[in-house]
Amino acid sequence: MPNSGKVTSEKGEPHMALEMADDLTLIDQCLAGKRSAFAGLYRRYGQRVRSTLYQLCGETGLDDLVQEVFLRAWRGLPKFRRSASFSTWLYRIAWNVAMDRRKKFARDRQREQTVSDPLDATLPDPSQGASGQWSALHYQDVIRKALGTLSDGARSVIVLCDLEDIPQKDVAQILNVPVGTVKSRLFSARAALRKELERQGVEL
């Protein structure tokens, strides 16, 4: 049975060895029961998963979502077929977790509004003599709002392809759709996003 003492001793290993090992080596070590190897995988992909989940679901419960993704990944490691890359597989888990969360939000839409509204009101408009930093914050908020107007499918392709810069063939694997579907969704999603951004006063 695992215990916390073992993990503490494993944490003493140099991080360099974990960072040098490739994904498959770390996965093999995880399957052999070495939990510190999983910490190596987290350090490698944690920030990207966190960012993706944030773009898809927002800030509320973000830490729980990240933890859920890596827990599912740990439990699912024996099922990981090495035909796809680990990152693609992990992104797929993240996307599933995000969609589960969004469905839950959709069931309680009123609650979602009350959570997101206070943040919307805090950001200034750059046209009112704000500095460059505030301007950047404003545009980030505009993008966040514009992403919120898209459907789940459209938002997913924008986030994965354009914000996370994942190749379209990998996105197709993550979403479990053909590459052609990704391209067409991306085309319409970009058009809808551009329209929304222009509606909010952004000139591209």
Added chain:
Amino acid sequence: MNRDNQNPKKNESISNRNSESLPFGSFEDLPDLAKTTHQDDRDLVTFLRQYRPEPPPEPANFEANLIRVIAQEPTPASTVVNNPKKAKRWPRIIGAIAAGVVGAGLGHTFGALTSPSGMGAQFADADSDGNFDSNSGANVGRETELETFLENSWDGAIAQTTSTDTSDSSDFSPFYWDTSGM
């Protein structure tokens, strides 16, 4: 594969021919809609990446907490399925065998019911009300066969009985034929 693309001379002639009739000179001067769309997309993606909403930084002890939670989970290897494909294959094989056995059984039963010599022969010519069509050719043929069979069986049975009979009653039997002198 477009063969025209492999022939520059032909392409050139097509371009020159059309350049005379097109108001903007040549195909090269056509507004490239794909390029425009591509440029629009590039501007949009540049804007998105420049002002990409950044997630809040993770809590300081997040990784340690995650590893602690994972420490409470069983080791993944303990739940390893040796070969998931093989594990999925067995139910299919058993299902196929079961379906085959059931199919064979049904086929045999159905065949016995519908074959002329089987149990269901008497029902073979019945219509939907359960009546028989005595005028059908097949039915008449079968009746004739049945009559012949019954006659032959009857003859055989009588002949056997008389040949084994020890009493001298053969002269009185209308079915007895003495073939000893033939």
